[in-house]
Amino acid sequence: MPSLKDLRNRIASVKATQKITKAMKMVAAAKLRRAQEAAEAARPYAERMDQVLANIAVAFEGRDDAPKLMSGTGRDQVHLLIVATAERGLCGGFNSSIAKLARERARSLIAQGKEVKILCVGKKGFDAIKREFGKLVLRTIELRGVKSIGYANAAEIADLVLSMYDKGEFDVCTLLYAEFKSVISQVPTAQQIIPAKLPERKVSGDAAQVYEYEPDEAEILTDLLPRNIAVQIFRALLENAASEQGARMSAMDNATRNAGDMIKKLTLRYNRQRQAQITKELIEIISGAEAL
């Protein structure tokens, strides 16, 4: 049975922990708001990009000379998985759920006899999958020093991926990240970016219009598709950043609540023990006096 002093120390330590988790929750909440704003600000660009792509892709439907980024290499032997996770832990199941999805994917692809290559964005993802698939990880891109993710970060990753694609190092590229639904729900998602999955073209009044292109369609499309990859990666990174903060916020909220419960229990025990000790001392004094 712990002594009163032990209990006191224990309570003090749990209280200190609670203070930390509470502070982390506040920080995550502030960061979440910023991350959400960034994700929302990026949305119009991605949407317009989709529209423009859909418009222009129609011109290429069924043609053999469509760019490789759109039609693929004609094989699906080598798969590249881009696993985007956080740089830091203490955010609940965020990192592990993405890593789990990545491992499942890799396993099923290997079972089908495909070759898998992995590109990690964020240190935590690499930590989680290195034991099983460490040999398949080509590179880990750390964004640790980056305060807020800029388009340049995404463009850099896209450049890397595209140069690999040009060299024929993979056939299909899938991006794994957590989609931000709400503070309590982040859904790990796998999205294929190469060959590009184009949105269905909305048939509207515009459909009948004939576009004039400058330079021609082929050139615009070859310029547009690599940009689209960068945009998709950028969007995924922003979603991920928001998800991470959301996950951390709810994890820290839980931790704070648990610490509170623990403090309550420990305090109750402390008081009981203190009373028991006083009673014991009183009995000793009384029985001592009676014996005289």
Added chain:
Amino acid sequence: MAQPFQFELVSPERLLLSEKVLEVTVPGSEGEFGVLKDHSPFMSTVRPGLLKVRKDGGQIVEFFVRGGFADVNGSGLTVLAEQAIPVSELKGDMLAQQVKDAEEDVADARDDATRHKAETLLSQLREIQAALKAA
């Protein structure tokens, strides 16, 4: 009198402008072009340069844009720029930095195609720099 139409300028990081304007001059990759209301559907890539917007009230706003697309359709003009900065926020050293990067790219280029691309970019950037200095 020019009629107002819907214009949007979007960069990956934010929506810079979305409002009714009278006229927009876009630095297209094959030459500048002006857009007024009811322009025929048209799509063009954008070269680094200055995008001029004449707003509904008549005042003129300029943006530095780099890389992207202009899409004119029935609902108006949308410019998707990889980078778009209002000229009032543009600082001289930022452009100087980009010129320096472009110079390095030219020096680093391994084959003719990339060198040609880098050189074009460099000359375009220098042009803007000169234009801004003159203004």
